[in-house]
Amino acid sequence: MSTVIEVRDLTKRYREVRALDGVSLSFEDGAIYGLLGQNGAGKTTLMSMLTAQNFPTSGEVRVFGEAPYENARVLSRMCFVRESQKYPNDATAAHAFGAARLFFANWDQELADRLIADFRLPMKQAIRKLSRGQLSAVGVIIGLASRAEITFFDEPYLGLDAVARQIFYDRLIEDYGNHPRTIVLSSHLIDEVANLIERVILIDRGRILMDEATDAIRDRCVNLIGDREVVERFIAGREVLHTETLGRVMSATVAVRLDAAERAELTRLGVEIAPVSLQQMIVRTAQHAALREGAQR
Amino acid sequence: MNRIVNVARMQWINRATFVTVPLLILGSALLISLLIYWIIPVDGPKYGGGAQAPLWYFLVIGIQSLTLTFPFSLAMSVTRREFFFGSMLAAVCVAFPLSVLFVVGGLIESATGGWWIDGWMFYLPWIWEQGPFGAWLLFFALPVLFFTVGFCLATIYKRFGSVTLTLTLVGLGALAVAVLAVIRQFDAWASVGAWLAGFSAVGLALGLLLASVLVSALSMALLARATP
Numbered sequence: 317m318s319t320v321i322e323v324r325d326l327t328k329r330y331r332e333v334r335a336l337d338g339v340s341l342s343f344e345d346g347a348i349y350g351l352l353g354q355n356g357a358g359k360t361t362l363m364s365m366l367t368a369q370n371f372p373t374s375g376e377v378r379v380f381g382e383a384p385y386e387n388a389r390v391l392s393r394m395c396f397v398r399e400s401q402k403y404p405n406d407a408t409a410a411h412a413f414g415a416a417r418l419f420f421a422n423w424d425q426e427l428a429d430r431l432i433a434d435f436r437l438p439m440k441q442a443i444r445k446l447s448r449g450q451l452s453a454v455g456v457i458i459g460l461a462s463r464a465e466i467t468f469f470d471e472p473y474l475g476l477d478a479v480a481r482q483i484f485y486d487r488l489i490e491d492y493g494n495h496p497r498t499i500v501l502s503s504h505l506i507d508e509v510a511n512l513i514e515r516v517i518l519i520d521r522g523r524i525l526m527d528e529a530t531d532a533i534r535d536r537c538v539n540l541i542g543d544r545e546v547v548e549r550f551i552a553g554r555e556v557l558h559t560e561t562l563g564r565v566m567s568a569t570v571a572v573r574l575d576a577a578e579r580a581e582l583t584r585l586g587v588e589i590a591p592v593s594l595q596q597m598i599v600r601t602a603q604h605a606a607l608r609e610g611a612q613r
Numbered sequence: 614m615n616r617i618v619n620v621a622r623m624q625w626i627n628r629a630t631f632v633t634v635p636l637l638i639l640g641s642a643l644l645i646s647l648l649i650y651w652i653i654p655v656d657g658p659k660y661g662g663g664a665q666a667p668l669w670y671f672l673v674i675g676i677q678s679l680t681l682t683f684p685f686s687l688a689m690s691v692t693r694r695e696f697f698f699g700s701m702l703a704a705v706c707v708a709f710p711l712s713v714l715f716v717v718g719g720l721i722e723s724a725t726g727g728w729w730i731d732g733w734m735f736y737l738p739w740i741w742e743q744g745p746f747g748a749w750l751l752f753f754a755l756p757v758l759f760f761t762v763g764f765c766l767a768t769i770y771k772r773f774g775s776v777t778l779t780l781t782l783v784g785l786g787a788l789a790v791a792v793l794a795v796i797r798q799f800d801a802w803a804s805v806g807a808w809l810a811g812f813s814a815v816g817l818a819l820g821l822l823l824a825s826v827l828v829s830a831l832s833m834a835l836l837a838r839a840t841p
Contacts, residue, residue: 369687370840386837388616391690402684402841404627405677411626412685418619419689458688 317344326375335361337522350513351502358522359502363468367396395464397455399471403443409454410439420462428461434483448475466498506595541567542587557600569600620699631707635667642666650732659732671756675763684841697833704760712753740814747815754821761825765832771839
């Protein structure tokens with residue numbers, strides 16, 4: 317694996333707001349990244365900077381070792397259709413795909429045709445008359461069929477029904493298997509993409525809270541549910557992301573890697589050990605960070 | 614270079630915008646002009662400004678090819694420079710056949726004595742004073758200027774928003790009024806009139822092309838920092 321994108325100390329300020337605040341990270345070749353975070357966290361801003369669609373206030377972006385701004389050599393290897401993408405007036409989906417075919421060297425028309433059928437996308441209607449889901453489908457098809465070396469999907473599921481979303485996830489995995497490349501999937505539906513993404517980048521208010529392999533994150537935390545006193549005694553002094561009590565029962569999300577002895581002991585004490593879903597893990601981490609930040613103020 | 618040509622193809626991808634609609638406007642302007650010439654009971658030549666109709670449309674496509682196609686071109690991983698030159702290429706490639714059509718229309722008019730009813734739309738004497746080539750140059754320069762002005766106004770809008778665009782337009786209007794006031798102050802209407810009358814069609818065409826170059830240079834500078 318080699319690094320395809322390198323970001324150093326990237327900041328984007330809009331008047332008072334810091335949309336990105338000192339972001340440093342890198343993306344490797346041949347991996348699917350989940351760019352996760354709430355609405356307004358800075359996901360789209362970050363992707364806009366990486367593709368030179370927008371300009372950083374300070375900091376540096378390198379893609380394939382070069383600055384992407386006005387660099388056709390670099391840009392032609394990337395594809396970023398934004399969530400609120402605008403299309404030429406009166407353009408139909410057929411027009412948009414026709415244009416994409418001109419610009420993306422790896423464009424696969426067969427794949428595009430298959431996806432058009434899968435999503436039942438009307439080809440003769442102006443894009444501005446399509447439903448939100450159909451609009452998302454246009455972006456998804458451009459992203460998949462362009463087969464760019466680095467492809468960004470910006471909340472690609474908006475307005476898509478459950479069946480269409482599954483089609484997207486299935487086709488993405490299938491095509492990625494045949495043509496490995498770097499895929500960055502921005503999302504706030506974390507559990508839906510949990511099985512797809514190999515690495516999580518969690519962004520909150522313009523800052524990176526987490527940048528780790530998905531498996532490592534899952535292993536890092538457990539949910540302990542049991543007698544309140546027992547649980548409290550166990551979690552004392554550990555990093556606790558969240559607790560809930562209901563009468564004498566307490567549920568705690570704790571950052572801990574349990575060894576066999578600890579597991580046996582907890583089970584003997586009647587404490588249930590449950591895995592934490594990626595979504596829970598991430599929501600708790602974000603809340604925890606917000607609390608810590610609040611405490612510092 | 615190939616990518617610049619592809620930007621032009623992207624601009625044309627909806628043929629209605631760049632081909633069908635201008636032809637429709639030109640055709641109907643001609644038809645309506647002829648009907649009017651036929652109705653009005655005037656002996657002697659009848660001149661009309663119907664030929665300017667497609668020009669205004671070039672202002673519109675100048676605006677549209679920026680506001681909507683620019684954000685799309687970024688999604689197509691096109692650089693801003695490629696987008697600029699490709700869009701200009703697209704405009705020039707449409708202005709050219711249109712100007713040739715105007716010349717052909719003028720030749721038909723002069724051959725048929727104004728469509729047999731002494732009605733003139735393309736063959737306006739001053740424009741044709743230096744022959745068909747001079748007329749062609751002016752017919753070509755006009756839509757190019759209209760396109761670049763529309764494109765530039767849209768770029769200002771994209772970079773700075775509607776308030777700045779409005780202020781720019783108001784400023785241009787104020788500038789025009791100021792020029793008129795100065796001319797009046799110095800009682801210079803006669804010399805200005807003489808200066809304007811001294812222009813030949815070719816001279817005017819070259820002036821318009823120069824203005825187009827300046828306006829588009831401004832667009833390109835503004836576009837360099839434009840975001841979708």
